[in-house]
Each structure stands twice: as C-alpha cells, then as structure tokens.
Amino acid sequence: MERFDLIICGAGPAGAALASALTPWLRRIALVDAHAARLEAARVTDHRVLALADSSVRILAGLGLWRQLGPRATAIRQVELATGGNRPGASLDGRQRGLGALGYTLPAAELIAVLHRHLSQRGVNWIAPATLEEVTVGATEVTVHAGDRQLGAPLLVGADGTHSRVREALGIGSHEHDYAQQAIVARVESTPPGADIAYEVLTPGGPLALLPESAGWALVWVQPQAASEELLALADSDFLVRLQAQLGTSVRLTALKGPRSSYPLKQLSAWTLTAERTALIGNAAHTVHPIGAQGFNLGLRDAATLAEGIANAVRAGMDLGDPALLTAYAGRRLADHRRVLAFTDGLARLLDECTPARKNWFGLGLELLQRLPPLRSALVHIGTGGLDAPTRLGRGLPL
DSSP states (O other): OEEOSEEEEOOSHHHHHHHHHHTTTOSOEEEEOSSOOOOOGGGOOOOOEEEEEHHHHHHHHHTTOHHHHGGGOEEEOEEEEEOSTTOOOEEEEGGGGTOSOSEEEEEHHHHHHHHHHHHHHTTOEEEOSOOEEEEEEOSSOEEEEETTEEEEESOEEEOOOTTOHHHHHTTOOEEEEEEEEEEEEEEEEESSOOOSEEEEEEETTEEEEEEEETTEEEEEEEEEHHHHHHHHHSOHHHHHHHHHHHHTTSOOEEEEEEEEEEEEEEEEEESOSEETTEEEOGGGTEEOOSTTSOHHHHHHHHHHHHHHHHHHHHHHTOOTTOHHHHHHHHHHHHHHHHHHHHHHHHHHHHTSSOOHHHHHHHHHHHHHHHTOHHHHHHHHHHHTTTTSOOOTGGGTOOO
C-alpha cells in the first residue's frame, strides 16, 4: 500500500485549490482524478466561464496564483438587473462597498490549468486517470482503492463533484431537488465588445445572465427542458434573434462564438459534510442553481476553510483524521451553506415561471431597489461572499 498524508479525490477547482494550499504543510498529497492533469488550457474542452466573487479572488491571491490569473480575468464592475425588453431595472456597483470590482470572469480551463501546473511543480502525487472503486475506514487511516492502486492516509477529502463516488462509498445521503430546467451556455460577440458590465435578465422560463469575458460575453440562459431543446435546435442566426429580443437595446449581439450546450439543473445538499476520516468539499457537498453564480465560490470557501483547519492540526501535531478537526470544519461551513442554498433555491423557484403579472411585480421591485442604496449595498455584500467568516486565505494571506 502507498501511504500519504492526505488523499483528495477530485482535481477540479475545489480539490486542486485545497491541494495547492496544503503543499507547504504536507509532504505527500495524493490527488486522484478520472482525468489526467490538465496543464494547458488549450488542451481542455471545458468551455465554462466561471464568475469569481471578491472572496474567491482573495483566496486565489492567498494561494499566490492571482498574479498569474488576474491578467486573464475580466472585471465585472457593474451588474444590471432587468425584467427584459427596455424597462428600467436596478444597477449594482462595486463602488457601493468600496470594491474595485464586484467580481471577475475567468475561463474554467485557464483556472484548472494554472492550478494543475502549480501542483505538478510542487510534487503532488497524481493518481490519474483513475476511478475510485472502494473506501475502507480503519482506526488510524482510510484506505482507497483507485484503479490498480491501494492508497492509505489519515484523511480522505471528497472533491469529486455532484455524483461523488466518495460520498456514495461512505454512505452519506443527500437531499436532491430537480428543477426540470436546463442551463444553456454559449459565448457571444457584440458591437461594441463586452466591457465590464454584466446583465441579469428575467425571461419567460427563467433567468438569463450575460457576463463579460475577454472580447465577448459568456451566456447562461435557464429554461425548462422543452424550451431549452427548442432553442438549441435553432440555427445560430435564429438563436441570436431570440436572445436579442430578451436583452432589448442593452447589448447589440452580432455572432455566436463556438457551440451551444446545456446541462440539467438540480440542487444537492449532503446530509453531512464529514464522516469518519472523511470530509466533503465543493459540489460533492452541495450543488446549487447557477442563479447568482454562487456554486464555484462556495466550493472555494470550503477548500479555504478545510485547508486552514488542516494546517492548524499540523502545527499542533494532531491526527488529521481527528473528529475535532472534522467537526470544526463542518461547523464553520454550515451557516454559509445554508445561506447560499436558501438564497439560490428561493430565487430559482420564484423565477421559474415568468407570468406577465409576476414580471410586473419584479419590475416594480427592481425600481424600488434602485431607489434604496442601502439595500443595493447589502445585496452586493451577500453576492461577493461578504457574510462568510473569513479564513486566512479569504483575507488574501497564505496559511
């Protein structure tokens, strides 16, 4: 058996960020993933664009990676909220809370490539491509069977996504809700090109987000299953006409950049974040509706919190699988999880059917929001992760 200080299953953003934070503290970290290390963004067929809250930028700065990522990111300094067409809505501005930007957009492939290069340079042990097949928990360590290899460590972290094999192997149940919706994702161009303003528009069937990135826009358009299939079947020109009708004159779209795709929307919440010698982070612990762009940021805060607990345990000479460490991690994350799950689920259910009457009420609500700066400031505070108790990484400091 190969023995390590820590085994992390899942090399996506949350798992890779956790490993990056802990390389100065642990000599032997095993990173198990179904895919080989993704060292170059150009080689990855991941077309997602991530929205990074201010809290996530600080965490990446604490990891020493924002200097590489910052030049590749696009700032969001203002968010326009509207009910479609040309009706006035509300505007959120980072300056309302003294922020240079509300957040940033960054291609997921760029973030993962930078994280994976960082880990490869620091001697993390890649067990990839490999599939987790069995987990056995003993008195002093947890044993993982991945492919033809047997690994042991005092602590196992499941960062392996919504369909987590770690969660399944440990028998951790979850609450799930299927929204019966799809998120259509695409990249589009406009005249003039995208700048530093993001648009959130209420459309029939669900919300539409248009996020600035490089010289264009990243689109996330939530629609019921049947409507999503109809939109995906349209020719590019017809799809742009339908999209433009929802945006009014805010942005003049000119072309699609690359293919359109979609993914199903569901909420998942694990019944517990920990089990014996095991912790869950990221989508393995919670999967949320994309409204408000909270999912990635929530997972990164999981990683920052668990990393701080593990670093403190190393300083104290504790067993990394000590129940006290795991209980503290779960306790520190509970309020943030509940808040984000309730916020995204509440908005998703409220906006899933845009009747004329409901759209009118939302329009009135946005007009009222625009007249109340303190309320807009509070919304900015929530959206940028300001309610979470900051970790050292969350303050932009190394562990």
